[in-house]
Amino acid sequence: MSALFEVTNLKRSFGGLVVTNNVSLSMAPGDRVALIGPNGAGKTTFVNLVTGTLPPSSGEVRLGGETITRINAIGRVRRGLVRSFQVTRLFQDMTPAEHVGLAVLQRDGRAGRLFGNFLSMPDVMAEVSGLLEKLGLAELSHRKVSETAYGQQRLLEIALALALKPKVLLLDEPAAGVPQSDTGLIEQALDDLPKDLAVLMIEHDMDLVFRFAKRVIVLAGGSIIFDGLPADVTKDARVREAYLGSYANASHVA
Amino acid sequence: MTVAMNNETIINRPRSGALKWDLIGIIVIVVCAALGYVLFPDNLALLTRILAVALLVLSLDLVTGYCGVATLGHAALFGSGAYAAGILSAHFGINNPFLMTFGGIIAGAIAGLFCAVIMLRAHGLPQLVLSIALIYLFHEFANKASSWTGGSDGLAGIMPGPVFGLYEFDLFGHTAYFFGVALLLIVFVLLRILLRSPFGLLCRGIREDPLRIRAMGASPKTALVKMYVISGAVAGTGGALSAISTQVVALDALSFTQSAEALVMLVLGGTGSLFGAIAGTLIFMLFEDYVSAANPFHWLTMVGALLIAVVLFAPKGIYGTAVARFSRRGEGSQ
Numbered sequence: 001m002s003a004l005f006e007v008t009n010l011k012r013s014f015g016g017l018v019v020t021n022n023v024s025l026s027m028a029p030g031d032r033v034a035l036i037g038p039n040g041a042g043k044t045t046f047v048n049l050v051t052g053t054l055p056p057s058s059g060e061v062r063l064g065g066e067t068i069t070r071i072n073a074i075g076r077v078r079r080g081l082v083r084s085f086q087v088t089r090l091f092q093d094m095t096p097a098e099h100v101g102l103a104v105l106q107r108d109g110r111a112g113r114l115f116g117n118f119l120s121m122p123d124v125m126a127e128v129s130g131l132l133e134k135l136g137l138a139e140l141s142h143r144k145v146s147e148t149a150y151g152q153q154r155l156l157e158i159a160l161a162l163a164l165k166p167k168v169l170l171l172d173e174p175a176a177g178v179p180q181s182d183t184g185l186i187e188q189a190l191d192d193l194p195k196d197l198a199v200l201m202i203e204h205d206m207d208l209v210f211r212f213a214k215r216v217i218v219l220a221g222g223s224i225i226f227d228g229l230p231a232d233v234t235k236d237a238r239v240r241e242a243y244l245g246s247y248a249n250a251s252h253v254a
Numbered sequence: 255m256t257v258a259m260n261n262e263t264i265i266n267r268p269r270s271g272a273l274k275w276d277l278i279g280i281i282v283i284v285v286c287a288a289l290g291y292v293l294f295p296d297n298l299a300l301l302t303r304i305l306a307v308a309l310l311v312l313s314l315d316l317v318t319g320y321c322g323v324a325t326l327g328h329a330a331l332f333g334s335g336a337y338a339a340g341i342l343s344a345h346f347g348i349n350n351p352f353l354m355t356f357g358g359i360i361a362g363a364i365a366g367l368f369c370a371v372i373m374l375r376a377h378g379l380p381q382l383v384l385s386i387a388l389i390y391l392f393h394e395f396a397n398k399a400s401s402w403t404g405g406s407d408g409l410a411g412i413m414p415g416p417v418f419g420l421y422e423f424d425l426f427g428h429t430a431y432f433f434g435v436a437l438l439l440i441v442f443v444l445l446r447i448l449l450r451s452p453f454g455l456l457c458r459g460i461r462e463d464p465l466r467i468r469a470m471g472a473s474p475k476t477a478l479v480k481m482y483v484i485s486g487a488v489a490g491t492g493g494a495l496s497a498i499s500t501q502v503v504a505l506d507a508l509s510f511t512q513s514a515e516a517l518v519m520l521v522l523g524g525t526g527s528l529f530g531a532i533a534g535t536l537i538f539m540l541f542e543d544y545v546s547a548a549n550p551f552h553w554l555t556m557v558g559a560l561l562i563a564v565v566l567f568a569p570k571g572i573y574g575t576a577v578a579r580f581s582r583r584g585e586g587s588q
């Protein structure tokens with residue numbers, strides 16, 4: 001077994017509260033996995049742990065056969081483990097072109113250059129406009145992010161992640177806060193993700209989950225209570241129980 | 255959003271004209287320098303001092319305005335440059351003004367590296383306290399090493415030779431003034447290039463959200479250390495100019511007061527813009543000179559009042575607020 005991305009017995013608690021409890025999973029290139037679970041289940045914490053933003057209490061993370069548990073967040077990104085944020089974290093004063101340009105330059109090890117302007121670097125600009133075009137942001141390339149709609153900012157988050165050419169992409173609620181009319185754009189973007197990229201998406205919109213994922217993992221109270229086919233998830237007794245009394249009832253969406 | 259759609263043909267181009275603004279900047283500096291020369295021929299020493307401090311404030315703008323690191327110890331970089339240039343001449347007989355300036359640049363850069371390594375270990379308030387501790391250490395070190403620095407008597411015996419072997423540093427300060435204007439112009443152009451480079455873009459990102467930059471695989475700390483070294487080179491240039499033009503270096507060059515005043519000038523003009531830094535220096539130092547001559551007992555009161563007025567009514571600084579007003583009016587009239 002040669003998993004691309006492998007998490008074993010990951011644990012983390014805040015004070016007495018166990019937020020991630022013995023979580024293990026593995027992913028292969030091209031995987032499309034949805035990670036769902038009620039609010040506060042520990043989904044974002046899981047992403048923080050595996051990306052190195054938060055140190056785990058115990059457990060191991062491996063990427064491409066290498067143990068990266070002791071490598072810092074920057075090193076993990078450089079090895080191809082890239083995330084997006086549940087609440088967009090963009091530079092309000094910068095344009096989408098500058099965001100993606102910076103990411104491309106950074107990936108190529110050119111973000112430290114003290115002269116030249118990426119707007120006049122043909123190779124960088126070709127990639128920038130290609131990516132922005134693909135995500136339908138071409139017209140906004142040179143507008144400040146603060147002047148764009150939230151849905152477009154979500155798309156830019158995805159563009160930014162893709163510009164880093166990841167091997168494993170962790171999307172934390174990519175459609176959160178996007179008006180219903182614009183979720184189609186996000187879905188299109190998800191459809192167009194590189195085929196060999198392993199994607200783990202956290203999402204509450206079950207329609208989106210079922211269209212996107214070939215595999216669903218359910219997290220509740222910090223533990224994985226289901227890991228299997230989308231078709232089976234709503235039939236699972238423990239999943240129903242976890243969602244009971246919560247904001248959504250999984251059985252409605254099957 | 256509908257607005258964005260209507261304008262898409264206009265918007266779908268980068269904001270160009272960077273070169274135009276470079277040129278305008280150069281012209282403005284040259285015109286102001288010429289005006290100063292014509293209007294205050296007897297006060298070139300003050301104008302040259304303004305040029306030297308402007309380099310310090312520009313240097314501070316690089317770390318504070320562009321990278322978001324607040325410091326109250328930035329004169330450590332300026333003073334290191336001043337002492338290096340002065341010591342080269344006074345102790346080693348190296349009197350070529352270009353070599354002295356180069357010595358100032360190197361010393362400033364090294365001081366910048368040193369300060370960065372210590373300060374960047376902390377964030378926020380502790381970082382500010384570290385910067386104050388550093389300036390005290392630098393000051394005390396210069397004070398104690400009096401055989402090299404002249405201690406509290408100041409470093410004398412600085413005798414810069416003629417520029418290009420032709421232009422002596424005369425009593426009226428003509429040569430020093432032109433030398434200073436040339437240095438400021440060169441630094442201005444180089445910083446314009448730096449700020450729109452990939453590295454400049456990276457630093458803008460770091461100021462807004464260092465965590466996001468980490469999530470892109472870049473190290474904010476490495477970039478900040480690099481910016482500190484560059485900033486040190488710029489401040490060192492200013493220090494060298496000060497040593498060359500006044501032919502003495504006093505402990506003040508390395509003081510908390512000088513550091514704090516530089517920050518005040520930067521905030522006065524507006525952070526995050528080269529013109530803001532230059533304008534703030536000019537306004538503060540001319541104001542200080544004028545008011546302290548007119549009313550030596552209350553000039554600090556006046557400076558304080560000016561500062562309060564600016565911070566309350568023009569929080570982006572005088573230059574920054576003027577630009578914001580101007581561009582808003584431009585948009586409104588479209």
Ligand SMILES: Nc1ncnc2c1ncn2[C@@H]1O[C@H](COP(=O)(O)OP(=O)(O)O)[C@@H](O)[C@H]1O
Binds near residue numbers: 037
């Ligand atoms: N830094 C933190 N300190 C203390 N508790 C935290 C911290 N981060 C998250 N938590 C707690 O961990 C639990 C899981 O949070 P989170 O991972 O954000 O959930 P999800 O993304 O699934 O909605 C919540 O109860 C939250 O309050």
Ligand SMILES: [Mg+2]
Binds near residue numbers: 043086
């Ligand atoms: Mg979350």
